[in-house]
Amino acid sequence: MGQLVDGIWRDEWYDTESTGGRFQRTVTAHRNWITPDGSPGPSGEGGFPAESGRYHLYVSYACPWAHRTLIFRALKGLVPHIDISVVHPDMLSDGWTFATDFPGTTGDGLFGLPFLRDIYVKVDPHASGRVTVPVLWDNIRGRIVSNESAEIIRMFNSAFDGLTGNSANFCPKDRLPQIDAMNERLYGTVNNGVYKAGFATSQAGYDEAVGPLFQTLDWLEGHLAASRYLCGAQVTEADWRLFTTLVRFDPVYHTHFKCNRAWLREYPNLWGWTREMYQWPGVAETVHFDHIVRHYHYSHATINPYRIIPINPVIDWLEPHGREAV
Incomplete structure (x- = not known):
């Protein structure tokens, strides 16, 4: 870096x-x-x-x-x-x-x-x-x-x-205030929160980041118990912005960034939601776990000075997500 x-x-x-x-x-x-x-x-x-x-x-x-x-x-x-x-x-x-x-x-x-x-x-x-x-x-x-x-x-x-001619709209105007508010909340505590925890070089800096991270994950778990997607019944930009963080959570952020109070797969609703996003047509092809795992563990010498690449859990991303009933 x-x-x-x-x-x-x-x-x-x-x-x-x-x-x-x-x-x-x-x-x-x-x-x-x-x-x-x-x-x-x-x-x-x-x-x-x-x-x-x-x-x-x-x-x-x-x-x-x-x-x-x-x-x-x-x-x-x-x-x-x-x-x-x-x-x-x-x-x-x-x-x-x-x-x-x-x-x-x-x-x-x-x-x-x-x-x-x-x-x-x-x-x-x-x-x-x-x-x-x-x-x-x-x-x-x-x-x-x-x-x-x-x-x-x-x-x-x-x-x-x-x-x-593609009319799919993940930012409908009438939902933008809700989408923007969700994005703002999740950016500070989750999207960037994992980095604030992982790159902290003091206990205080880490504590200030990791607490709000898991508070937000707990809130999301409850929110997705009652809501099909983050902003209601339709997928929006907010879902995709969160997905790119959560698909990396168990492979890298949990261990490498010390975000280890819980695995993502211990949150039933979040875990099902993340698998659904992964299984969305066209999305799995954009996910390259070999690049993800290699980059984080090999590039951050201040965190992993010997550049050891972990074996990591075996995760079935194609397991039925069970979100249709929500």
Whole structure:
């Protein structure tokens, strides 16, 4: 894990000394939007119309934030229209790389560059900040559209509907207040909460993260006992945002990030819900457990200095989920 400083790469872990051992995620820098006609979106500038073959998506199969975009790319029929490049799961001294010696990696499909940081520097030779996935690239303008996953999936949800004819809507306007409130609650305590627990370097920092994490999981267990999905009877964006964290919970977060008060599979409703999301048409193909397990255990030397890859539990993700009766 490193970062760019004025275009120069530095192999630096997150600074937790200045925050009392607490992990704080950095803010993404590229916040433009693809829209049907190229008009400006909620942030950034305009000039990014929805066109087939124009955009390229850089992802890691291991990363839950990038995984969101892969799910929406699949569910919204965008696979033929937006190509992808898949980085290597090992994120070591050079950060994300385009090495191809692991199954499923592709190299840099656009420029043949060795490192993901080269994509950031290609846009700004003096770029500073963390080099993260996903990255949505515009082939016409030669620049990054966005590296904010929450906004990329909103684009994918509707911007290309006129091109694909896919009318599936995971962010209906009348449900947006409920969806946004659910997303906000789950981001702080679950999506980012597992990282705040796992990357903490003080007992206080860990305690402050792991308590709210399991309080929220307990709440979700009760909520899903009475609700088919997170925001009612229909699947929404909130479900997919939570799924990419929970599908990783037992394989990596429980043990590697010390989120071990309980296994996810000890929560009957959450466990059934997560399996249902996994079994949703097109979703299982976006889940690559080999990349997930390898990345977390091999990349985080501060947590697992000997880089031992655990055997992990055998989980049947295709077991009937039993959610129809809810």
